Amino acid sequence: ETGVTQSPTHLIKTRGQQVTLRCSSQSGHNTVSWYQQALGQGPQFIFQYYREEENGRGNFPPRFSGLQFPNYSSELNVNALELDDSALYLCASSRRQGSGETQYFGPGTRLLVL
Amino acid sequence: DQQVKQNSPSLSVQEGRISILNCDYTNSMFDYFLWYKKYPAEGPTFLISISSIKDKNEDGRFTVFLNKSAKHLSLHIVPSQPGDSAVYFCAASVAGIYGGSQGNLIFGKGTKLSVKP
Numbered sequence: 001e002t003g004v005t006q007s008p009t010h011l012i013k014t015r016g017q018q019v020t021l022r023c024s025s026q027s028g029h030n031t032v033s034w035y036q037q038a039l040g041q042g043p044q045f046i047f048q049y050y051r052e053e054e055n056g057r058g059n060f061p062p063r064f065s066g067l068q069f070p071n072y073s074s075e076l077n078v079n080a081l082e083l084d085d086s087a088l089y090l091c092a093s094s095r096r097q098g099s100g101e102t103q104y105f106g107p108g109t110r111l112l113v114l
Numbered sequence: 115d116q117q118v119k120q121n122s123p124s125l126s127v128q129e130g131r132i133s134i135l136n137c138d139y140t141n142s143m144f145d146y147f148l149w150y151k152k153y154p155a156e157g158p159t160f161l162i163s164i165s166s167i168k169d170k171n172e173d174g175r176f177t178v179f180l181n182k183s184a185k186h187l188s189l190h191i192v193p194s195q196p197g198d199s200a201v202y203f204c205a206a207s208v209a210g211i212y213g214g215s216q217g218n219l220i221f222g223k224g225t226k227l228s229v230k231p
Contacts, residue, residue, distance in 0.1 A: 035219075045218045102160055102163060103160070103219060104160055
């Protein structure tokens with residue numbers, strides 16, 4: 001069973017630029033969630049996608065957007081990058097079905113905004 | 115306002131002894147709780163979960179206890195091993211209609227566990 005993968009592992013951008021982060025879900029999973037983890041903090045929920053539609057959103061501005069594709073892979077897009085967007089971005093996948101659902105995380109993408 | 119609190123930033127334990135990591139929550143709507151372990155440069159790894167209909171769940175060396183009246187849960191690791199040294203996150207959510215967690219996991223800030231040989 002293939003685990004959750006994310007790309008790239010590291011990224012450096014400048015303020016005002018746009019960035020796209022990618023995630024491949026674990027095999028058999030149909031739900032993907034994105035989290036932002038700042039240094040010394042726990043992960044914070046950005047949004048979740050189920051069957052290619054946004055299915056819940058945390059307290060993040062609209063410049064954070066996402067997509068889920070038919071193969072359940074996903075993208076996180078951030079426009080107009082700000083210095084505070086520097087963080088570890090985590091993708092988690094899960095399988096929504098009748099016997100419970102646990103989110104499994106990828107290794108993350110570390111984004112640095114200069 | 116932090117809904118999930120891990121008040122101990124760090125914990126040091128001798129190999130072979132018990133490690134007890136604590137977590138408190140404020141939102142009474144939470145009914146599904148998870149513990150994750152995180153090594154540097156890796157994503158969080160799922161350890162164990164518990165739903166609010168239980169007060170204990172055990173998996174090998176890991177046991178999670180839930181006290182709903184106190185809004186408190188704890189993770190016990192027995193016996194502790196040096197490989198357990200990592201940051202441990204407590205997370206909570208409202209259970210989905212199928213059980214398990216759904217969507218918005220709320221995390222604590224983590225507790226760094228050091229297990230000394």
